[in-house]
Amino acid sequence: MKFGFFDDANKEYVITSPKTPYPWINYLGTQDFFSLISNTAGGYSFFKDARLRRITRYRYNNVPVDMGGRYFYIKENDTIWNPGWSPVKTTLDSYECRHGMGYTKITGKKNDLKAEVTFFVPQNYTGEVQSVTLTNEGSAPKTFKLFSFLEWCLWDAQDDTTNFQRNFNTGRVELEGSTIYHRTEYNERRNHYAFYTVNTDIDGYDTDRESFIGLYNGFGDPQVVEAGKASNSVADGWSPIASHYKEITLGAGESTNLIFILGYAENPVDKKFEADGQTLNKEVAHKMIEQYNTPEKVEAGLAELKAAWDKLLGIYTVDTPDEKVNRMVNIWNQYQCMVTFNLSRSASYFESGIGRGMGFRDSNQDLLGFVHQIPDRARERLIDLAATQLEDGGCYHQYQPLTKKGNSDLGGNFSDDPLWMILSVAAYIKETGDWSILDEKVPYDNDESKAKPMLDHLMVSFYHIVENVGPHGLPLAMRADWNDCINLSCYSEQSGESFQTYTSPKFAAEGGYSKTAESVMVATLFTYTGPAFVDILKHKGMDEEAAKAQAEIDKMKDIVMEHAFDGDWFLRAYDNEG
Amino acid sequence: MKFGFFDDANKEYVITSPKTPYPWINYLGTQDFFSLISNTAGGYSFFKDARLRRITRYRYNNVPVDMGGRYFYIKENDTIWNPGWSPVKTTLDSYECRHGMGYTKITGKKNDLKAEVTFFVPQNYTGEVQSVTLTNEGSAPKTFKLFSFLEWCLWDAQDDTTNFQRNFNTGRVELEGSTIYHRTEYNERRNHYAFYTVNTDIDGYDTDRESFIGLYNGFGDPQVVEAGKASNSVADGWSPIASHYKEITLGAGESTNLIFILGYAENPVDKKFEADGQTLNKEVAHKMIEQYNTPEKVEAGLAELKAAWDKLLGIYTVDTPDEKVNRMVNIWNQYQCMVTFNLSRSASYFESGIGRGMGFRDSNQDLLGFVHQIPDRARERLIDLAATQLEDGGCYHQYQPLTKKGNSDLGGNFSDDPLWMILSVAAYIKETGDWSILDEKVPYDNDESKAKPMLDHLMVSFYHIVENVGPHGLPLAMRADWNDCINLSCYSEQSGESFQTYTSPKFAAEGGYSKTAESVMVATLFTYTGPAFVDILKHKGMDEEAAKAQAEIDKMKDIVMEHAFDGDWFLRAYDNEG
Secondary structure, eight states, X not given: OOOEEEETTTTEEEEOOSOOSSOOEEEEOSSSEEEEEETTSBEEEEESOTTTSEEEOOOTTOSSSSOOBOEEEEEETTEEEOTTOXXXXXXXXXXXXXXXXXXXXXXXXXXXXXXXXXXXXXXXXXXXXXXXXXXXOSSSOEEEEEEEEEEEEEEOHHHHTTOHHHHTTTOBEEEETTEEEEOTTTTTTOOEEEEEEESSOOSEEEEEHHHHHOSSOOTTSOHHHHHTSOOOOOOBSSOEEEEEEEEEEEOTTOEEEEEEEEEEEEOOGGGSBOTTSSSBOOHHHHHHHHHTOSHHHHHHHHHHHHHHHHHHHHSSOOOOSOHHHHHIIIIIHHHHHHHXXXXXXXXXXXXXXXXXXXXXXXXXXXXXXXXXXXXXXXXXXXXXXXXXXXXXXXXXXEEETTTTEEOTTTOOOBTTHHHHHHHHHHHHHHHHOOGGGGGOEEEETTEEEEEEEHHHHHHHHHHHHHTSBOTTSSBBOBTBOSSTTOTTTTOOOSTTSOTTTOOOGGGGGGTSSOSSOBOHHHHHHHHHHHHHHHHHHHHTTOHHHHHHHHHHHHHHHHHHHHHTTXXXXXXXXXXXXX | OOOEEEETTTTEEEEOOSOOSSOOEEEEOSSSXXXXXXXXXXXXXXXXXXXXXXXXOOOTTOSSTTOOBOEEEEEETTEEEOTTOTTTTOOOSEEEEEEOSSEEEEEEEETTEEEEEEEEOOTTOSEEEEEEEEEEOSSSOEEEEEEEEEXXXXXXXXXXXXXXXXXXXXXXXEEETTEEEEOTTTXXXXXXXXXXXXXXXXXXXXXXXXXXXXXXXXXXXXXXXXXXXXXXXXXXXXXXXXXXEEEEEEOTTOEXXXXXXXXXXXXXXXXXXXXXXXXXXXXXXXXXHHHTOSHHHHHHHHHHHHHHHHHHHHSSOOOOSOHHHHHIIIIIHHHHHHHHHHHTTSSSSXXXXXXXXXXXXXXXXXXXXXXXXXXXXXXXXXXXXXXXXXXXXXXXXXXXXXXXXXXXXXXXXXXXXXXXXXXXXXHHHHHHXXXXXXXXXXXXXXXXXXXXEHHHHHHHHHHHHHTSBOTTSXXXXXXXXXXXXXXXXXXXXXXXXXXXXXXXGGGGXXXXXXXXOBOHHHHHHHHHHHHHHHHHHHHTTOHHHHHXXXXXXXXXXXXXXXXXXXXXXXXXHHSTTO
């Protein structure tokens, strides 16, 4: 069954049915503000960190799946529908979703009324712009009602889904003209807020979920939309939302455009309030709204975004007789690599954004795919990663993007981690010729007083492997090697314990993992990445160190050749007592 | 507006409309297996620990609220309805929910078909029995279809809602006759499983959520029910569920009864499988099913439960001219106290069961309300609580019911905690005259080698207050006093930090909290509970210690009288530097 096709000229994937086998999603945003958006406009937004700074609420693994997002409800007479079909699920006369480079355009048509919604996060902007164009394609005038909707997350996504005793009491909003401000905990200890606005006067609003949806209704039949009139509710605790209500009349063939903006803003602690000490200081929001309050500005912003992507994708292109190869290499694989760089797998439709931060191994690997596109930001990422490394060469397996600090919940001692950084730094130098990164002072464990040149980080990475070998001279698997679930090192035996991070009492003294279990995978990775390290040393004129490193590589090669194929190391590794 | 009434004779609250302002719920279970059930049959079940051993899945703060539970769908011709109205929300001809003592009975009627469902957890049984009686009150024969439904939680409720990368790959079920077994992770490292059965042959089943509900449908319009036929799906990963399908014909006036059981069972590690090493060893389940496979056995089980409650509530009764006082004192307040004992506030419709374990302070306080009903279990609870205490008299503020170990995530140093244990032990002795509890050997920090008599625990509790006073001789507020959010001790300044447990760097050296902030509340609690401790010492013939303790109490009284009313202590306490 076919659900869509590639539009190569526009670099878009065009989805022609809303009923995809699973939500098909796009990722908006390239810097600090990110949005996940499905082909029916489901999903959510966050600032930097999907766990700690979640802006809108989203329920993973819900029934039906993908309920909750940024929704536009249109009510013409007794017919209620969404441009993206869901959540009302009224059969549309036509539907199309175009996932492009950093933007998604959803078009729905019902009873000669066409609604085109373009969603994108402009460059250097902490907000999602939603441009809604409504066209009366009929031969008679139309009067209908438009309701916008999104649900605020109370910032910390983990707390938001578990701590109701507190959260049902903290929700707070503020209203100004056509702008709804979300300021939960702002008075208390936060200096950030969010807002949802539209560039026109409105006929009503709602900011309380139960008032808008109703206790027994769902996203598919909100009571306010069914009643055809906003209730102008002001949230006080419970679940704050943002919904605009506008009555619109269009002559035959007439068209109108409305621009909605979901924004995130921060204030200096001493400038949080207006003179009264209560009212939100909205300066930042006002500036942000001004930036995209006309169709011309939105067009320019979208053009700027597209140009930026054309530039990124233009750096490396192929032209083969096979259009599928060209499509994959020139557009979608590189796009995917950039998305991976931006979100580093911390949030998707299968990563809840709560369970993990940014991976040390992942990010170093991912860099190989995007370093040619954004060498400057690749350099920055390398330094962020190296700054979480420990002095002995060990690495935190993940770090929290908001704090850029190693995630001690998950800890380290993943045996392969250090080697990936050698690979990524080498790739960066090969791509840019920027040898200066080796002299860049980078902290250990985010402690500036422990800062040393990047070259020193590569050195301890290399020798972290050399100095942690097992009975056969093969690298210890430690808590886990590239296979994250290689439990033969931790010997976790109880449900609920992690294969990666459990510390067996029997190995507590020696760091919590077996000193017997070895990893041929890490050994081969060592022999694969080692030569790049040797080249780096030679380039720095450190011939003696280079020779020493080469000797270690050769030695490891011999050991692998001796043991890798006789299965003996394998049996021993699995033998608890070695 | 009125939603129901009290039926004093049956000790039931009768809800006459499903559309209560919020789900009105009851708590089933008194020992290890617990169920939360709303007046529309929403809710979930767990074994001992709502976080670590969740049996069925439930989505808190969902839209609509209270979606998910144990549902029965009835399809007669084209009409689909639930006895409890939700989730299909077909208007019923009649509806009634009776929340009784440990059981809930929901009755719905549509088109002359009456469905009565009684839910209860029998005494000493790790399962929920659901007795379904269907009666054709019409004058013609009826043929209709019955579908049962519940969704399995993959055991750890926190992991179940965040770690999809893993969980969507682990779900596993096993089928035997009319019984659906949930065995996710059983092969791996679990020795427990759950099952959902019915005491009759079935015409079909479903165990995969998407097959039963459909990707774009919800609990209110499952595609299998709409199609009127089970798809006999066998879950492999994703979201395992349990649904029975049965076609039923009833003559005019005829009635039939079906008994469904949701059960939880454990196996010894060496008896997990049958001879083939793969098939689940179902002995325990078979026994459990046998226990309640006839209406007579169910009646007897229900009668036993009611008798148990009559006994509990009969211990203390009043007879006043005011029926509301009698109702409150004789039934609902005591019932509430027992529920609080059973779940200790770890799970409700506002406590997600994930955020917290059982409270040290809470449980000692709650005991005052139920000690006269179940002195033996009160004694056991007191010993469980004391066993988490630290040798210096400090206490973990919470412990995990499954492990009975102190919860180090939340830690201790809540200044009032130790005093509540003096109060509860004294209340226990006053109620029972069982002085022997004072000689009971109880560990500190769950370490048997540190076991000392309960009297020693009271001693260190008392002196933990005496030895931790501030500038005015008033008890330190420590991290928090009875007011859990008394942040003047921790000086947390950033959002996301806990008012209770944040450790300010400026106080790190001295234990993470201010040594200036004092609590008059703890001081007065000390003078209130102290005398009971003095009586205990006197009874043990420890007159010297008694006099010494009395002197401390008198001294504290003087300090409170000196400072409590001049506001001076208060200002100082809030003055960071003291």
